[in-house]
Amino acid sequence: MATLDEAVPPGEAHDAPADPRRRDYLSIGAVAFAGVGAGVVALPLINQMSPSADVLAQSTTELDVSAIQPGQSIKSTFRKQPLFVRNLTPKEIAEADAVPVSDLRDPETLAQRTKEGKANWLITLGVCTHLGCVPLGAGEGENKGPFGGYFCPCHGSAYDTAGRIRSGPAPSNLAVPDYEFISDTVVRVG
Template identity: 80%
Template sequence: MASAENTVSPGESPRVHDDTVADPRRRDYLAIGAVAWAGVGAGVIALPLINSMNPSADVLALSTTEVDVSAIQPGQAIKASFRKQPLFVRNLTPEEINQANSVDAASLRDPQTLAERTKEGKTNWLVTLGVCTHLGCVPLGAGEGENKGPFGGYFCPCHGSAYDTAGRIRSGPAPTNLAVPDYEFSNDTTIVVG
């Protein structure tokens, strides 16, 4: 005779007496759903953190500077601003170009020729950051009547560094030449720095 606990009525599912689940698809669905929601949550948390590392709008606005050089006469220089630092743009005279080219670059503390510091075909335009490479003072020589130093370029009044007409260090404590930023001529009268 059959025992009562082994009999199954019609329409009734058999009971399982061990720890297995009758339908494993439901557990898989819940696990996949939980992992998906956790991934979405991690993305929602990480996106603002990653986005906060992007440069702000004011920094992006300062990333390039346009300088109109049409009014700068040979022998003159102007001061502009690039990324909150002074920028010197000088229109060299033929005499200043000859003076810079007559110096043996190998004899300099930071050897560079004028051609390496200017654009091809535009050797009369010298664009440098107006920051002394010694301690960051602003050299004189770009303004009207300012002391250009013994080499006719720029002179730093803080500690006496003197630069020549190509912005190369010639005397004083500065270790390197005035920095030349990345720049291009967008047309014959406009320089885009940055």
């Protein structure tokens, strides 16, 4: 009987079966290489969607409110929008609390619009919720409207001392941005 070496003529290659482990290794290596390549391509695309340093710097505003007397308001800016900061008097707080929430178009109490222990500080965006005009009432001598808060001269929306819509076409209250008191006299908005 002839052996395997004798059956193959000299000079011809012997066809050995391919090693299945080697094929698996090459497949896994190719998939891993493609995955790393996709990650390298995707990372710059994802990073370019992150806000730049100048945008992050504008995302918060710190205000010293120590100079604002009870009954006064100031105008500032937050993310290129007007910001109203109002130091409510005890009378204005009582008037806002006396309004039945069921009478409001956008029902919110003054306590929901201010921070606990700081009910006298009302901080709102100064943008009318109807068409984006800037209401009057934050500056000295400006028309505060029939409810003593803010009045939008564009279409007649009137807000009370808590910045809640009371009459006119505006659908909702003046927006209250995220804010926190970082000391007794400094507030960080954003």
